[in-house]
Amino acid sequence: MHALIVLAHPEPHSFNAQLKDTAVETFKAQGHTVEVSDLYAEDFQPAEGPRHFARRARPERFGAQTEQRHAHDTGTTAADVAAEIAKLERADFVLFQYPIWWFGMPAMLKGWIDRVFTFGGVYTAKQRYENGKFLGKRAMLSVTAGAPEPSYSYNGRSGELALLLWPMHKSLVYVGFQVLPPFLSAGIQDGIKYDRPVDERHRIDAYKKGLAERLGRLDALAPLPFNMLADFDDTGRLKPGAPGYSPFIRAEP
């Protein structure tokens, strides 16, 4: 198996970077090949916009979908985006490692989605969901959070984790991935103390072991259920009898 790890954290010595290292070691120990896309180290530019499109379809008014499609059709996709798409094409499994910032992913990672999942290159009106480009590949999120783990329960003040992760999961499903259950490392903070207290260091070690254990048994994990396009009618709503797999898409109001 060839694994890609997409890391979105600004600090090479961070807990997130250490989890990435744990993942690299785990995959190698299993005989898999691995590559890492360290977005901050690559100085990836997250804001989609005109500067990334050298040859414009429509110079007088920038539209992201128009220009992404044109760049793909003319072979002028920006080099950084083309490189990321190639990494995805090579990978059988993609691990995303990132901190939860403000109930979602860091802007760097959102920008990677905005710029890399191109109209034309990665999806089209026909090539998505059950016909997605990355059909056959699997993805998994490994996320860290400062707030304590109970706060990510169904009745927790941070909001239920599965619901906070839905937009990222949904984006991956849109382009054809199957998504495995996420791995959460909560209650690891920065900012309050310059040196980590002993109990936090113990928990960091336990989380690393937990991630390694999880990555060691990927084939035993059932993918999360998501609605495919066939579940919806021409108006964009669930067909009668089709189940809704989350609060975001429900059969009943």
Next chain:
Amino acid sequence: MHALIVLAHPEPHSFNAQLKDTAVETFKAQGHTVEVSDLYAEDFQPAEGPRHFARRARPERFGAQTEQRHAHDTGTTAADVAAEIAKLERADFVLFQYPIWWFGMPAMLKGWIDRVFTFGGVYTAKQRYENGKFLGKRAMLSVTAGAPEPSYSYNGRSGELALLLWPMHKSLVYVGFQVLPPFLSAGIQDGIKYDRPVDERHRIDAYKKGLAERLGRLDALAPLPFNMLADFDDTGRLKPGAPGYSPFIRAEP
């Protein structure tokens, strides 16, 4: 009333920019003062990281919360962030105008949240939610989407709008805002056709009128309900008897 409009779209002639213009005209016609934070025009840098912190608390390992707090305490917050915070402080009402990209906000806007809502400057462990810095201010999201409106219903393939917007709403509530119901302009695409079909142009005009009408009656709109910190116990879970105001925070599993 002093209004701030935060716009996150790369194209000055976009539908989003036109909605921003509609909002400016509407506020002025009502006798309010207005300022616009056009993030792409300002070339706002969305990726939080070490380059934004000239004087580090801890040079050997970057932590966003540590450095945000230190910058605030030493008066060395980056000029662009300080300017955005000042705009928020001046505003009674903040309108966010942006396109839904991949089930969420563009990376540019997420980066504005990541960098501007600083630990120390905008929130602390004590200064949040019902004690949030921006208590007394109101905010509203005006979002555009390419997919048709029914697809953002409770049974729509895009996912229910209110749930897609929850992380942004929750972030605003976290720092003290009351949040008014969002305004959605759906089914306006880019990328398929270079010139808009007549029916789409009619819908664009109707959306502009709708936004103007909505902004003309803000005081008649009830804020969306969100749980405050007082609803949660020390473990971070809802106290017995406290309601959960959304699928993200529920009293029952």
